[in-house]
């Protein structure tokens with residue numbers, strides 16, 4: 006088989022695959038629909054200054070156990086850019102919204118316990134168990150989408166609290182008043198607690214542990230250095246403005262219908278690696294796909310995310326006792342992050358004013374951008390009245406991924422699926438169709454993370470190599 010391959014999509018999966026295939030001797034071209042590379046890695050800079058104040062409108066942090074991502078940070082020479090990423094619940098001075106209003110995280114335990122007691126039939130549980138439940142629910146409030154938050158309390162309640170009563174929670178208490186619980190240490194020490202839980206709860210706990218982990222990192226200077234590092238190393242052409250609108254798999258080749266400035270043209274390709282999200286693929290004209298493959302293309306579920314950022318005159322939150330991390334701001338804005346300052350001194354500071362997911366994200370994302378930013382400013386000003394000072398907000402940026410033309414979603418969710426069903430979906434999503442191969446976070450065991458996108462790219466490279474070898478054997482046998 007020919008060693009020419011066309012990669013669709015210049016996100017991290019497409020770029021990793023392109024680079025790896027070139028190193029194996031393939032002749033690679035990349036076709037990208039939009040006018041930029043990076044896909045859901047999207048670093049927005051508020052000025053032309055070098056370095057400029059920036060915000061990550063897409064991926065912003067990397068769990069240290071995401072080894073594929075760490076490997077590419079290393080390969081691209083970015084280790085000296087790695088910094089700690091401080092997240093929700095990491096900063097005592099940050100706020101947590103409760104039914105009694107917002108309180109500092111360091112002082113939240115009492116009100117969280119009171120809230121938890123009223124929500125549960127809690128009399129029969131000891132104080133450590135209640136404290137554990139209260140912090141777990143606080144994290145659920147801060148992280149889970151609304152429909153999930155409503156049922157979680159019931160699902161978690163019964164079995165978990167009973168089980169906790171039999172365990173010694175003292176080693177996991179910390180803080181000045183020993184009124185915090187280290188959930189990461191607890192779940193690491195007691196993995197058996199999760200074995201009886203369904204997939205839905207386990208996926209959720211994974212997300213909670215990842216998003217509140219003390220072991221998160223970021224790239225100083227922007228996550229898009231991963232993207233530019235790859236683009237600089239890829240020798241073949243990366244062509245922008247090439248929107249694929251049809252894919253037709255035939256016995257010995259793949260036909261692509263491509264819309265560019267000049268209209269729709271048809272291209273014949275020896276082999277194709279598609280990293281376009283299935284949310285987009287399912288709207289294309291497709292033929293030559295088998296039934297199971299089409300089923301998975303349509304079945305994969307995406308969650309939305311919306312981010313709204315303000316470029317502020319100064320890091321006013323530092324004067325209010327917040328040195329980083331994030332607040333759970335509740336309402337329509339949900340989470341507020343205080344990123345580490347980047348950019349030239351005096352260039353201002355960036356506040357990730359709102360990060361929403363699921364239905365919360367769609368509610369904001371369906372508004373016109375100006376209205377969405379104004380809602381966020383109104384709501385967040387109650388927590389941070391400094392935002393109302395004249396000249397404090399110098400600029401803003403937002404991105405609603407659920408409504409974004411090139412992804413129609415922030416990432417694939419398999420919440421609610423059993424481990425077996427998740428793996429079945431993953432392997433179907435990654436399964437080639439003739440000379441059409443697939444990669445992207447949706448084809449991985451770690452969806453909605455960069456790590457999953459890279460994992461899938463490496464698997465697809467393996468499949469392409471195998472296909473080339475088998476093709477060569479078949480030709481030789483003729």
Ligand SMILES: Cc1cc2nc3c(=O)[nH]c(=O)nc-3n(C[C@H](O)[C@H](O)[C@H](O)COP(=O)(O)OP(=O)(O)OC[C@H]3O[C@@H](n4cnc5c(N)ncnc54)[C@H](O)[C@@H]3O)c2cc1C
Nearest residue numbers: 014016017018038044045064065066249411445446454455
């Ligand atoms: C708000 C948000 C926060 C996130 N936070 C994190 C985080 O903190 N850490 C982390 O590890 N991950 C995070 N992620 C997930 C991570 O960004 C993604 O999993 C990963 O970047 C996906 O890469 P990909 O290559 O699979 O897809 P994409 O990046 O979506 O790449 C697909 C490419 O295909 C292109 N394309 C689409 N349609 C067409 C078409 N018709 N024709 C041609 N090209 C097309 C797109 O423009 C895009 O460039 C986050 C994602 C979002 C949205």
